[in-house]
Amino acid sequence: MAHEMPRIYPDQINRDLLYAWGAVGNKYEKGDVIFTEGEAAKYYFQVEKGSVRMYNMSHEGKEYTQGMFYAGQSFGEPPLLLGETYPAAAVACEASVVIRLAKNSFQNILEEYPAVQRTILDTMARRAYQKAITARDMMISNPETRLQNFLRQCRLQAGNPPGLLQIPFTRQELAHFTGLRVETVIRTLSKMAEEGKVVIRERKLYC
Amino acid sequence: MAHEMPRIYPDQINRDLLYAWGAVGNKYEKGDVIFTEGEAAKYYFQVEKGSVRMYNMSHEGKEYTQGMFYAGQSFGEPPLLLGETYPAAAVACEASVVIRLAKNSFQNILEEYPAVQRTILDTMARRAYQKAITARDMMISNPETRLQNFLRQCRLQAGNPPGLLQIPFTRQELAHFTGLRVETVIRTLSKMAEEGKVVIRERKLYC
DNA sequence: CGGTTCATTGACCAACCTCAAAGTACGTGG
DNA sequence: CCACGTACTTTGAGGTTGGTCAATGAACCG
Numbered sequence: 399m400a401h402e403m404p405r406i407y408p409d410q411i412n413r414d415l416l417y418a419w420g421a422v423g424n425k426y427e428k429g430d431v432i433f434t435e436g437e438a439a440k441y442y443f444q445v446e447k448g449s450v451r452m453y454n455m456s457h458e459g460k461e462y463t464q465g466m467f468y469a470g471q472s473f474g475e476p477p478l479l480l481g482e483t484y485p486a487a488a489v490a491c492e493a494s495v496v497i498r499l500a501k502n503s504f505q506n507i508l509e510e511y512p513a514v515q516r517t518i519l520d521t522m523a524r525r526a527y528q529k530a531i532t533a534r535d536m537m538i539s540n541p542e543t544r545l546q547n548f549l550r551q552c553r554l555q556a557g558n559p560p561g562l563l564q565i566p567f568t569r570q571e572l573a574h575f576t577g578l579r580v581e582t583v584i585r586t587l588s589k590m591a592e593e594g595k596v597v598i599r600e601r602k603l604y605c
Numbered sequence: 606m607a608h609e610m611p612r613i614y615p616d617q618i619n620r621d622l623l624y625a626w627g628a629v630g631n632k633y634e635k636g637d638v639i640f641t642e643g644e645a646a647k648y649y650f651q652v653e654k655g656s657v658r659m660y661n662m663s664h665e666g667k668e669y670t671q672g673m674f675y676a677g678q679s680f681g682e683p684p685l686l687l688g689e690t691y692p693a694a695a696v697a698c699e700a701s702v703v704i705r706l707a708k709n710s711f712q713n714i715l716e717e718y719p720a721v722q723r724t725i726l727d728t729m730a731r732r733a734y735q736k737a738i739t740a741r742d743m744m745i746s747n748p749e750t751r752l753q754n755f756l757r758q759c760r761l762q763a764g765n766p767p768g769l770l771q772i773p774f775t776r777q778e779l780a781h782f783t784g785l786r787v788e789t790v791i792r793t794l795s796k797m798a799e800e801g802k803v804v805i806r807e808r809k810l811y812c
Numbered sequence: 813c814g815g816t817t818c819a820t821t822g823a824c825c826a827a828c829c830t831c832a833a834a835g836t837a838c839g840t841g842g
Numbered sequence: 843c844c845a846c847g848t849a850c851t852t853t854g855a856g857g858t859t860g861g862t863c864a865a866t867g868a869a870c871c872g
Contacts, residue, residue: 454741454744454745455745456745456746460744460745461745462740462741462744462745464737464740464741475730476730476731476733476734476737477734479726479727479730480727480730480731480734482734485734485737485738485741486737486741508723508726509719512716512719512722515719515722515723515726516715516722518726519686519715519722519725519726519729520686520687522726522729522730522732522733523682523683523686523687523729524683524687525729525733526683526729526732526733526736527683527684527687527689527692529733529736529737529740530671530683530692530693530736531692532740533669533671533736533739533740533743534661534669534671534692534693536740536743536744536784537661537667537669537743537784538661538662538663538667538668538669538784539663540859540860541859541860568817568818568819569818569819569820570817570818570819577743577744577745578860578861579860579861579862580818580819580820581820581821581860581861581862582859582860582861584819584820584821585820585821585860588820600869601818601819601820601868601869747827748827748828775849775850775851776850776851776852777849777850777851785828785829786828786829786830787850787851787852788828788829788830788852788853789827789828789829791851791852791853792828792852792853795852807837808836808837808850808851808852
């Protein structure tokens, strides 16, 4: 599925700089695996085109989406910086192009360009900040609040436009983001629609 | 309560450097508030002595501990770097001393000392990484697995010593860390003790 | 038209939470 | 040393929420 999310951020690291340091762009089809949970981190990744999903899956088949990444955004840096393994898997959500740079070159760029290091620092801070908020919502909130918070994040990601925004996710995808079941998402959204908190028209969700 | 956690990390930023840039050390008694949820971030904080807890509380009184910070560790940087408000409150867990540095000075240090910026970068990466793991555990796991994962984190924090490690938290505190209720923690730990997964002697927990 | 994916609904159930009560440890002050 | 207060732990009974399972309906697409 192609998630229509606007490209509101510039490239995390300038693509020409990446290529100059030996990065290569790889094509992925929908569903292709970029890396798996538990694998050692060896590359810096940056989405050039398309979208990427990071997620966990439990033994019993439960699934949790850690995050979505769109054109210009990088992903998987924390374990790369720390020399750890990936805490989640990454797959392409649609036909995508992802730039890949070897760990050594990435470290060299960070040393060479303090401004880039500062960009990555802010990105990591943003990542930690978002996750703290998500954790708070997940731990102390009911399904309605969890959905509402996720939808708010969606609006922010989309640049908080005036008027109704169509949410580009299926009920199942919303379930994976919020850690709920499809049926719970559906029932909660129906209730919220009745109460005017969201709008459902022809099965499409707006907020 | 004084949490006996070994000081295994050196100061995040050298304290003399902090003082040279105008930082001051503040004393807090047990329970004193350092900052509250929703407040604008204005300072860099680093624990000099004692321990600090960051946590969220819901309207219905549910509580979630985002993290504990001990001597040498900094906290609350993400919103400071991003110009956001605090996503959680911070309180002293015991009589503590916390070094405080104004935001401007902190930014100046980062620009002036790339090595310090790199340290903070690694810390932010570590923070994001830990939170990704925590989120995974919370979303897709049952109480036993959640507790087990938390206890594993405790062991890692303590330097993964050989033999049994006494866990320096009450049942209620474990509940706050894992998002469970006291009673659920107690019942789950009892079951785990029966199965030899943890040891309970005189109400104290070891693993 | 047939197949696939997504959305929806209802009945049922179990895990975890809630509430209430009581037991245990520990420190303090008389 | 004892009495008391406080904080922590434990147990049981019962309730609710959200998950599970099964079936059906709607949209989409080649």
